[in-house]
Amino acid sequence: MATIILFAPLIGAIICGFGWRLIGEKAGQVITTALVFLAAALSWQIFLTFDGETQHITLLRWIESGTMGSEWAIRLDRLTAIMLVVVNSVSALVHLYSFGYMAHDDNWHEGEHYKARFFAYLSFFTFSMLMLVTSDNLVQMFFGWEGVGVASYLLIGFYYRKASANAAAMKAFIVNRVGDFGFALGIFALFYLTDSIRFDDVFAAAPALAETNLTFLWSDWNAANLVGVLLFIGAMGKSAQLFLHTWLPDAMEGPTPVSALIHAATMVTAGVFLVCRMSPLYEYAPQATAFITILGACTAFVAATIGLVQNDIKRVIAYSTMSQLGYMFVAAGVGVYSVAMFHLFTHAFFKAMLFLGAGSVIHATHHEQDMRNYGGLRKQIPLTFYAMLIGTLAITGVGIPLTHYGFAGFLSKDAVIESAWVGSSFAFGLLVVAACFTSFYSWRLMFLTFFGESRAHGHGHDSHGHGHDAHGHDDHGHGHHEPHESPMVMLIPLGVLALGAIFSGMLWYKVFFGEETAVRDWFGMEQVAHGEAHGETAAHGTETAVTEAAPAATTEAAPVATETASAATAATEAAPAETTAPATTEAAPAETATTEAAPAEGTAVATEAAPAEPTATEAAQAEGHAAAEVHAAGVAPKGALLMLPFTPEEQAVVDTRLDADKAAKAEHAPTTIINAAHLVPTWVKVSPFIAMLIGFAVAWLFYIRDPSLPRRLAAQQRPLYLFLLNKWYFDELYDVIFVRPAKWLGGFLWKRGDGNVIDGSINGVAMGIIPFFTRLAGRAQSGYLFHYAFAMVLGLVALVTWMTLFGGAK
Secondary structure, eight states: OHHHHHHHHHHHHHHHHHHHHHHOHHHHHHHHHHHHHHHHHHHHHHHHHOOSOOEEEEEEEEEEETTEEEEEEEEESHHHHHHHHHHHHHHHHHHHHHHHHTSSOTTSOTTOOOHHHHHHHHHHHHHHHHHHHTBSBHHHHHHHHHHHHHHHHHHHTOSTTOHHHHHHHHHHHHHHHHHHHHHHHHHHHHHHHHSOOBHHHHHHHHHHHTTOEEEETTEEEEHHHHHHHHHHHHHHHHTTOTTSOTHHHHGGGSOHHHHHIIIIISGGGHHHHHHHHTHHHHTTOHHHHHHHHHHHHHHHHHHHHHHTTOOBHHHHHHHHHHHHHHHHHHHHHTTOHHHHHHHHHHHHHHHHHHHHHHHHHHHHTTSOOBGGGOOSTTTTSHHHHHHHHHHHHHHHTOBOTTSSOBOHHHHHHHHHHHHHHHHOHHHHHHHHHHHHHHHHHHHHHHHHHHSSSOOTTTTOGGGTOOOTTSOOOOSOOOOOOOOOOOOHHHHHHHHHHHHHHHHHHHHHHHHHHSOHHHHHHHTTOOOOOOOSSTTOOOOTTTTSSOOSSEEEOBOSSOOEEEEOTTSOEEEEOOOSTTOOEEEEEEOTTSOEEEEEEOOOTTBOOOOOOOSSSOOOEEEEEETTEEEEEOOSOOOOOSSSOOOOOOOHHHHHHHHTTSOHHHHHHOSSOOOSHHHHHTTSOHHHHHHHHHHHHHHHHHHHIIIIIOTTHHHHHHHHTHHHHHHHHTGGGHHHHHIIIIIHHHHHHHHHIIIIIIIIIIIHHHHHIIIIIHHHHHHHHHHHOOOOHHHHHHHHHHHHHHHHHHHHHTSTTO
């Protein structure tokens, strides 16, 4: 089934891309769409019936070179199941939506064929994304990673006659290559350190990497932190994080279905998926995760500020996407990867619906994208209005505070913010402010587009001034056309996505962010032992069969039980102080491992056996704390994610941020990020809802109550307004730092290097030196026989002399 899911879009792309002349454009569109819908249906079947046990489906032997071996294999676990649903569901609906949106495109002349190419590109992108999310090793993931980059280049530049579309495609491709270089370096480093690129091998070696140092860029680095940062640089490019984000708004030059597919739910989430997939490594790289947290929070804030004043409807949603990706990275950075995937999952539904809804608005207004030329559209396109309203309620986080009832974004975004409070107060503050800004610009979009009087005739541009990128619309002219509702083939996808935007958060809240036992069971992870109070904390290495220097918490020499791969019980009893007790642990596949424990005074150490092969582990005692010292080969942790308990140092910080009354009444001590996030103060839980209300109220005041306020405020705060309108001048800054020096260097090498040195040398040889010797040779051709005889005698004399002095004559 997984194989069908993977190859169905590829087959559709090949048939439509190369065979449309034989079967016709319409048949090609139908075939690609049907095959992606088949993949989506099978993906939902896997998602709803998956038992959490990781499966490896080998398709073929792929690359074997020296010690490196990699198969083309499908890694099927809970992470894969989630991404299969997201990618195939959104792609299928985008294919269907494109039947209506691309039916009559004014960028193409009468009789030109473009639909088959467009659908083939969509399906090729879907296959590349599936290649990425099903990969079982880093080389396979990188292959899909680059395939997605190629497909995005083709789709962003689909209108190849437009210079702006070509420039946007090049910009996206080049900026992503910067991030991909970091990703490639991370893969090289992992192979250098572990001699493998298979995920299981890398995950098993992660504890050892935390104890390894290496030299990079003339300085010493911790291996786990260095690899974590390098991999995240790749994620920064693909997921448009700060400093590598400038390609995302320009990518709106592609057709709107492309924006929904690539920039809402699939390609831009690849970076989040990468970080979550590599969670067994990031759990041992605290500095890398701190970097991810801070950069994610800054990205969410910066993108939200830029979105406040943008006028192109697609660019507003694009910066909203960038901001929400920052939320996901904060969740992953503080270690609650399940919440990062939760927000990725819910965001896919409401953001895809917002993009497709924006496409419906653009379609209704004859490809006008400037919101200042909208107004009063809710009466003319009511179904699109209600779809956009649902998406806005979801992204702004509307729900009932302190309950699990609300739109999808209410549950997932609040989960991120609550987790951020536990892990980083800096990130928490920026995310709450970003939530307020998100509410403002989302409702600003709704009010400018669907409320008030129509501004289609007057072009009411005087409200905000004109930025250099105020128009992102296609070249269709500004002539007035009566808005009309989109065809049903475009509205059906909106309705389906609306269901996800309403219910996905409430349906899957418990398995993403509910009780820790349910979350770990759903993701196939080992259960972790918890003490009953703060003084009884689980060991920081409980989840893996192998740990290095993982802190174990103090108890009163009580037994500790942990679950193994197939729910078998492994009990390790701690002996009285200063004694040694052997413990035998039973593993899932009927294999056993013997662990010899030497607990410190008043401590108990919990260990788990490897699910695949026996492992011998010795624990050593140290004064004041217990640590697990490993002397055997590592084994990859079980499940799709790894979330370790807090270290004692982390626990001390976390305890100061929790509600003391809630912590005292809790069933288990908050030794993990999931448990701790549920015990934050009530004001923390309510803060994103209050921020949402403030943003809504200010937007209503500005665009409904007194529409003259934005113009007056923009005039009063002109520098700040232009700073935000011009996107913090990142493009201008990069132009000065990178683009102009690169152009100057290219021009210098062209004119001085290629022109003067290379061409000059060749021309000098061809036109100067060679003619000179030619003239000399011409003078020697006198025509007299005695001249030639004399030359021959001189040659013989020179040859005999040389042979006598230096040759073999001696």
